[in-house]
Amino acid sequence: QKEVEQDPGPLSVPEGAIVSLNCTYSNSAFQYFMWYRQYSRKGPELLMYTYSSGNKEDGRFTAQVDKSSKYISLFIRDSQPSDSATYLCASLMEYGNKLVFGAGTILRVKS
Amino acid sequence: GAGVSQSPSNKVTEKGKDVELRCDPISGHTALYWYRQSLGQGLEFLIYFQGNSAPDKSGLPSDRFSAERTGGSVSTLTIQRTQQEDSAVYLCASSLRGDRRGGDEQYFGPGTRLTVT
Numbered sequence: 001q002k003e004v005e006q007d008p009g010p011l012s013v014p015e016g017a018i019v020s021l022n023c024t025y026s027n028s029a030f031q032y033f034m035w036y037r038q039y040s041r042k043g044p045e046l047l048m049y050t051y052s053s054g055n056k057e058d059g060r061f062t063a064q065v066d067k068s069s070k071y072i073s074l075f076i077r078d079s080q081p082s083d084s085a086t087y088l089c090a091s092l093m094e095y096g097n098k099l100v101f102g103a104g105t106i107l108r109v110k111s
Numbered sequence: 112g113a114g115v116s117q118s119p120s121n122k123v124t125e126k127g128k129d130v131e132l133r134c135d136p137i138s139g140h141t142a143l144y145w146y147r148q149s150l151g152q153g154l155e156f157l158i159y160f161q162g163n164s165a166p167d168k169s170g171l172p173s174d175r176f177s178a179e180r181t182g183g184s185v186s187t188l189t190i191q192r193t194q195q196e197d198s199a200v201y202l203c204a205s206s207l208r209g210d211r212r213g214g215d216e217q218y219f220g221p222g223t224r225l226t227v228t
Binding site: 004006036041042043044045046049088090097098099100101102103104 | 115142144146152153154155156159161167169170202204206216217218219220221222
C-alpha cells in the first residue's frame with residue numbers, strides 16, 4: 001500500500017465548476033501537506049501547504065486536512081481552462097525533507 | 112530570478128549505457144533533491160543533499176544510481192548500465208534551508224525525460 005493514495009482521474013468538469021481533489025494517507029507522522037500543480041512537460045509548482053489539520057484559503061483554492069481521517073482535499077472554485085493540469089498531493093513529516101507524493105490527478109476544465 | 116534548471120531536457124539512450132543528468136539549483140539554496148516520476152507512479156524520492164552533510168541516499172533504487180553535488184551547487188545524477196525500467200522523468204528540486212521550519216518550499220526544475228531503448 002502506498003503511503004499517499006490519490007485517484008489518477010482524469011477528472012473532467014465544465015468551466016466555472018467547483019472541483020474537489022482528494023488524497024488519503026496512512027503515515028500518522030505526516031504533519032505537512034502540500035498540493036502541487038504540474039502542467040504538461042513542466043516541473044511541479046507549489047500551490048498550497050498546510051501544517052497539521054485545518055483549512056487554508058488562497059484565492060480560488062482551499063486546502064483542507066483532516067488528520068483524524070487522514071484525508072487531504074483541495075477545492076478549486078470557479079474553475080478555468082487554465083486550471084487544466086495534473087494535481088499532486090504530497091506529505092512530509094515534522095522534521096523530514098522527503099516529500100511523499102500521490103500519483104497525481106489529471107484535471108480537465110472544458111470551456 | 113532564475114529557477115532550477117536541468118539538462119538535457121530529453122535523453123534517449125540504449126540499454127546498458129551510462130547517462131548523466133545535470134541539475135543547477137536556485138542560487139543560494141542549500142538543499143537539493145532528486146525525484147523520479149514514472150507514468151502513473153507519481154514522484155518518487157531518490158536522494159537529498161543538505162549543505163556539507165552526507166547525502167540521504169535512501170531512495171536510490173539500486174547501486175546503479177549515484178549522485179554528486181559539487182561545491183554545494185550543481186548536482187549530477189548518474190545511472191550506470193541503464194535498463195528499460197529506468198525510463199522516467201527525473202526531476203530536481205532545491206530549497207533554501209532543507210527543513211520544514213515554515214516556508215521552506217521545494218522548487219522544481221522542468222525535469223529530464225529519459226528513454227532507454
